[in-house]
Amino acid sequence: MKKSFLERASAYPHIVWSVLFIIAPLIFVVYYTFTDADGAFTTENIARLFTSNYVLIFVNSVCLALIATVICLVIAYPLAYIFSRMREKWQRIMILLIMIPLWMNFLITTYSWMTILEDTGIINSILSVFGLSVHMINTPGAVVVGMVFCFLPYMILPIYTVMSGIDEKLLEAAADLGCSGWQRLTKVVMPMSLSGVISGITMVFVPSISTFYISQKLGGGTFQLIGDTIESYFVGTAINYHFGAALSLVLMILILISMAVMNHYTDAEETERRRIK
């Protein structure tokens, strides 16, 4: 169908926006990755990535992000299920409570966690009454706690949205056909909420793997994640746009691959479902 001029024109702002803020920066990233300080073509930046130091940083980042994602999923899934089966009024209240932390800048949230987890922080003050103390700040555990707290809502919301769309009658039908409570969950709720889980995982994993603020404040610089490393090459002492760009590019590719894998699973299911004999 032929679109009118006005219809086409209405897309232009978006196109300009995309070119300015998405495509142009991407071209810069690729350009910097494959050039040296003199602007000559080089693959050295990529080669340097594969020295053990950086591989380890990548592996660490992936591991922490995965752990945070799994913890988010384990907490969010049952919560989302319980919320979705509550009375409508209570559903709204619970979702509001989940959203409230999102209204606060996450830098502030991270600072709050610092004061909670510090050696002289709230938890240790309480523990000291019993003569105990636990070192928490500046450990990978503290970073994971920070990630989980900041990104948990992004896991709960998509799962809750999908689950609240599951008709109560379907659960009754499953019970009617012989499903115990657990089987109703595995045979109806889980397969039907898979798409929510996939988007939840993506929405938690991606910011987790690229975060630098949480790891700096709660990790205290005792170990580096990929986000910190990239940041250090752009604003730190050892400024090197070319290597920083190479790191960013590889991180992006890594994220794209994991998203493609995730989507593959949901897509395969969708096509199976849509296939008509």
Added chain:
Amino acid sequence: MSMNGKKLIELRGITKSFDGEVVLDNISLDIYEDEFITLLGPSGCGKTTTLRIIGGFESPDSGDVFFDGVRINDTPPYKRHINTVFQRYALFPHLNVYENIAFGLRVAKVKDDEEISNRVREMLEMVNLKGFERRHVTTLSGGQQQRVAIARALINKPRVLLLDEPLGALDLKLRKDMQNELKNMQKRTGITFIYVTHDQEEALSMSDTVVVMNEGSIMQIGTPTDIYNEPKNAYVADFIGESNIVDGVMLDDFSVKMSGQTFVCVDKGFGKNTPVDVVVRPEDVDVVAPESGMLRGKVTSVTFKGVHYEVIVDIGGFKWMIQTTDYVAPDAVIGIDIEPDAIHIMNKSEYSGMFGDYSSFSDELDALSENSEEEED
């Protein structure tokens, strides 16, 4: 006939309230093996709640449910030999037709794929959906989804099938076809069908037994002909088909007085000079010349209905409905005759005087109240 069968389900003194509102008030009901029983009533009469209690989706506040002589009040739905065809089908959207139907077998841990595929095919054949195995349920029409829902509910060979207004969402023609098919299916399988509907015609044409309900109570239990010919009170007479319900006095056995005339009837045992309700079905009234009629009145409206005319006649201030194949002109004065066996006598009840007068009769009003029935509790 069903009544000779074994008693399968017994409801004893079932009471149920939601938020302080009594939905079922001391219901007792026996359901037999191989019976097609219909719970019939307007929306909010408690028929769906009764069905849900039998299915195990609600538990009664008081009273007992027995299945095969065993009390099953606390048995969860998945342990009952009862399956349900839900009002809006409730098919699993993440599964195709084959897997929807096979669901019950998979849950029952039938491991043999060949057995599953044979039984699914058998079910598809029964509901006339051969070749639909791989179709996704959202691509099916309402009627086809309905058939999948029936196949899915029957594959585990339940002793009882519950059907909650299963044909409500289908158009008239399809509904008639499905009524016949369901009736045949019930005969063929020998499974007890418990059917919920607000459509009295559907109830009469399909059931062995009809249970008329109103406001959480059972008004009458009987065969379709009993319910139609021998309604127990004005409520049943009005709900099942059209009825003229006239104030009368039973003078003696076989003699009743109404509209100032004495009629011969076939009823007895009411005592002498007892006030009663007299039911006359519109199709049982004969139109005759004014001077030779037992009663005389003026035609106030005539509506062509296809097979007959629906005529409203004012007889001494009471408006009768008459169905006749002969045309009569509006405003004409006509006479009517009523045969003794067309007169049915009922004791006075709390419903006396509430129904059976066509002075406020209008098709529009009827259509309105029918639409509001669509949304069932």
